[in-house]
Amino acid sequence: MNRSAPRLSLLCLAALSGLAVSAQARDIRCEIESDYDMTVNDRSVIFTRESGVPKAIVIRQGRLFVDDRWVELGDDDRQRLLDFERGARTAMPLAHEIGRDAADIAFTALGEVAAGISNNPDRTRKSLDKARRAIDQGIARSISANRFNSQDLDKGIERAVGDVMPSVIGDIVGGAITAALTGDTGRLDRMEDLDRQVEARVAPRAKALEARAEKLCAQMRELERLDNALAYRLPGGQALNLLEEKPDQRHTTGD
Numbered sequence: 324m325n326r327s328a329p330r331l332s333l334l335c336l337a338a339l340s341g342l343a344v345s346a347q348a349r350d351i352r353c354e355i356e357s358d359y360d361m362t363v364n365d366r367s368v369i370f371t372r373e374s375g376v377p378k379a380i381v382i383r384q385g386r387l388f389v390d391d392r393w394v395e396l397g398d399d400d401r402q403r404l405l406d407f408e409r410g411a412r413t414a415m416p417l418a419h420e421i422g423r424d425a426a427d428i429a430f431t432a433l434g435e436v437a438a439g440i441s442n443n444p445d446r447t448r449k450s451l452d453k454a455r456r457a458i459d460q461g462i463a464r465s466i467s468a469n470r471f472n473s474q475d476l477d478k479g480i481e482r483a484v485g486d487v488m489p490s491v492i493g494d495i496v497g498g499a500i501t502a503a504l505t506g507d508t509g510r511l512d513r514m515e516d517l518d519r520q521v522e523a524r525v526a527p528r529a530k531a532l533e534a535r536a537e538k539l540c541a542q543m544r545e546l547e548r549l550d551n552a553l554a555y556r557l558p559g560g561q562a563l564n565l566l567e568e569k570p571d572q573r574h575t576t577g578d
Contacts, residue, residue, distance in 0.1 A: 354569040355543045361411075368411050370565055380563065382408050387555065400555050407549045414542045421535050422462045428525050428532070430455045435524055440498040447494045544568065 359370035359380070367383040381388035385401035385408075388394070396404070430451050441447045501507065547566040556562060 355547055355566050356569050357566050359565060363411055363415060368408050377557065380565065384408070389557070394555065396555055400553050403549045403552055407546055410542060410546050410549070414539060414546075417535060417539050417542070419462060421532065421539055423459055424528070424532055424535075426455060426458045426462075428528055431528075432525050440502070441494040442498045442501055443494055 357370070358375060359372045362369040362371070367381050369382075370380040372378055377390040379388075379390055382404050385396075385405040386393055387396055387400075387404060434448055434451055543566070547568055550563060550565045553563055
């Protein structure tokens with residue numbers, strides 16, 4: 324089965340990527356996956372997918388709509404759905420903050436690399452600033468206290484990164500090659516010290532981001548717990564399985 328990272332957790336993973344630039348930041352992971360795209364609006368939490376059954380699930384004020392009808396639920400499930408919807412909405416502002424801060428940390432690190440290595444640091448910084456603004460705008464459009472649209476967010480981030488990353492990487496790689504070929508000792512010295520400089524810039528912010536990333540992870544796991552606790556079953560007897568935490572493969576060893 325082909326799963327896509329759900330889109331609330333996309334921002335959490337982005338935050339963890341930002342944290343990775345700091346050797347001092349702990350390794351936090353919450354890879355909650357889903358077969359569905361998730362949308363939150365003023366009225367409902369909606370899960371949709373192009374293939375598979377069901378294709379559409381709507382959670383609204385303790386009620387559950389599956390494909391073409393509202394289904395019967397017990398009192399416990401109605402409460403779980405109320406809690407799920409409330410939890411999804413609570414996570415939105417935090418996801419917004421983490422997404423913006425993680426992107427800013429990543430672009431700050433790239434900016435430091437560009438300044439030390441690129442053949443044209445000003446041009447590279449301008450490209451990074453353009454991409455960062457585009458991502459900020461995409462996050463603002465896709466996430467608010469009452470709205471989350473995974474497809475809009477994914478497309479916005481992919482477009483912003485895709486527009487600038489090839490030229491940024493080209494500038495940085497070109498600068499490194501130029502320095503090596505010309506014996507530019509000043510630039511080579513800056514390259515040698517680059518890791519320390521980048522860490523000094525981003526470590527405090529990455530550390531501050533940890534607590535919020537952990538909080539979002541906890542909120543995502545609570546949503547998964549509520550999903551798993553639902554007594555409702557599909558006509559074939561299957562659970563809804565809206566969210567699922569991916570096992571941590573980092574410590575899996577093979578013979």
